[in-house]
Amino acid sequence: MTWDVEEFVRAAAATVEELAAHVDESRRGLTPVLGRRPPYELAERLGLARWIREGGMTPESHAEFLAAYLAEGSRPHHPASLGHQIAAPDFPAALADLVHGVTNNPMAVYEMGAAAATVEFEVVRWMLGKAGFGETGGGVLTHGGSLANLTALLAARAAAAPDAWAEGTPGDLALLVPEASHYSLARAAAILGLGERAVLPLDADPLGRIDVARLPAALDRVRRAGRRPMALVANACATGTGLYDDLRGVGGFCAANGIWFHVDGAHGASALLSEGHRHLLDGIELADSLIWDAHKMLRTSGLAAAVLTRRRDDLDAAFRQRASYLFYGAQDFDSAGRTVECAKAALGLKIFLNLAWRGERGLGEYVAGRYAAARRLWELGRERPGFVFPYEPQSNIVCFRYGTGDQAAIRERLMADGSFHLTSAEIGGVRHLRVTVMSPSTDDKTLEALLDRIAGTGDRTA
Numbered sequence: 001m002t003w004d005v006e007e008f009v010r011a012a013a014a015t016v017e018e019l020a021a022h023v024d025e026s027r028r029g030l031t032p033v034l035g036r037r038p039p040y041e042l043a044e045r046l047g048l049a050r051w052i053r054e055g056g057m058t059p060e061s062h063a064e065f066l067a068a069y070l071a072e073g074s075r076p077h078h079p080a081s082l083g084h085q086i087a088a089p090d091f092p093a094a095l096a097d098l099v100h101g102v103t104n105n106p107m108a109v110y111e112m113g114a115a116a117a118t119v120e121f122e123v124v125r126w127m128l129g130k131a132g133f134g135e136t137g138g139g140v141l142t143h144g145g146s147l148a149n150l151t152a153l154l155a156a157r158a159a160a161a162p163d164a165w166a167e168g169t170p171g172d173l174a175l176l177v178p179e180a181s182h183y184s185l186a187r188a189a190a191i192l193g194l195g196e197r198a199v200l201p202l203d204a205d206p207l208g209r210i211d212v213a214r215l216p217a218a219l220d221r222v223r224r225a226g227r228r229p230m231a232l233v234a235n236a237c238a239t240g241t242g243l244y245d246d247l248r249g250v251g252g253f254c255a256a257n258g259i260w261f262h263v264d265g266a267h268g269a270s271a272l273l274s275e276g277h278r279h280l281l282d283g284i285e286l287a288d289s290l291i292w293d294a295h296k297m298l299r300t301s302g303l304a305a306a307v308l309t310r311r312r313d314d315l316d317a318a319f320r321q322r323a324s325y326l327f328y329g330a331q332d333f334d335s336a337g338r339t340v341e342c343a344k345a346a347l348g349l350k351i352f353l354n355l356a357w358r359g360e361r362g363l364g365e366y367v368a369g370r371y372a373a374a375r376r377l378w379e380l381g382r383e384r385p386g387f388v389f390p391y392e393p394q395s396n397i398v399c400f401r402y403g404t405g406d407q408a409a410i411r412e413r414l415m416a417d418g419s420f421h422l423t424s425a426e427i428g429g430v431r432h433l434r435v436t437v438m439s440p441s442t443d444d445k446t447l448e449a450l451l452d453r454i455a456g457t458g459d460r461t462a
């Protein structure tokens, strides 16, 4: 099929119009926060089988289809969207998605997308600077934090066992992680061939933060078990609670004992951009590796994450492999030598355009504002009868309970009427409601309404 330029322009204009209306009604809270009709009903409503069978969409029917499509799903720009850690994308990043969709420069090697690769290179350099890794650090963008964690741990494995790529993973390696860490880390250990049993939990306080004073005892246990630590992981911040580990304390211990220090900053590394919050990452420069998701707090669509290492060679060592058809020489600008992916999207452009439009300062103010909103919920909520907040939030994630009844049932009720989208998490084996403030339009009024609505479920003593 040839590309009818005039048809593209009309269809794109219709798409922009639908999307603009969608974001506008979402951020003003004029619609339910999510729609989730059962899939068979939705497939019917969208006419999916018929479109697949017959084709023939036009700019007009495309707009109609899109309106029906947008009505079902979650709305990250909605003030009541307080569930998952996905960005309410800012429009410069959204435009980058369109540019990539049209130009398709997937840049496994530089010649496939010179501008895309250069933009990524500069974005990574900026991130390295923010992390305090400076000019000697290395980095690459990947499709998401899970892949970024895997990549960082590959670099850690190469440092601990340089022959592992060729000979396989030695049986004595261990990964030390707090139980509050993201599941992608245990998964990475299994993928890397350490086996899930090599993942050893670190002692933590009741809120899941690493107990620095008990790190020596943990290391003793590891050694007595005949293992050696491949890496030790700290959260910045933990997915469930949004609380930061003591990076300086943990990093100091790792440095003194020659242990690879990995910081999972998928969610919380963006606090580096906020003057008032960067202290939460104090000690980050001690990390050997760090991951940082842009599709969480840097307002890009999924997925765009960075793997950063303090020493560039460490990242290059992660993938000791030759592919003669791709790698003609050690090229600093070829990303395929440093990623699980071969071809990948122009991820840097999304981050770059948000920076170019809003500035580092604008993004920092966004982070500060959302962190402040979660704190505000804590202030408002703990004044009210029936609400229990187990800690003062450090980020835009906050957990609490209402009454002694089934917290998951409260969440279900709010989602069923489309009033609020929350998640839940376990803290010390007890289920809590969990709020993540991502939307720029969530304000005090939203938070008061949330507390009213939860209190109105009448589950306080159930």
Ligand SMILES: *Cc1c(COP(=O)(O)O)cnc(C)c1O
Pocket (backbone or CB within 6 Å): 085, 143, 144, 145, 146, 147, 149, 182, 184, 235, 236, 237, 238, 239, 264, 265, 266, 267, 293, 303, 305
């Ligand atoms: C979200 C998250 C991840 C996983 O990132 P994805 O981009 O969803 O793969 C890893 N670690 C932490 C701490 C997270 O919050």
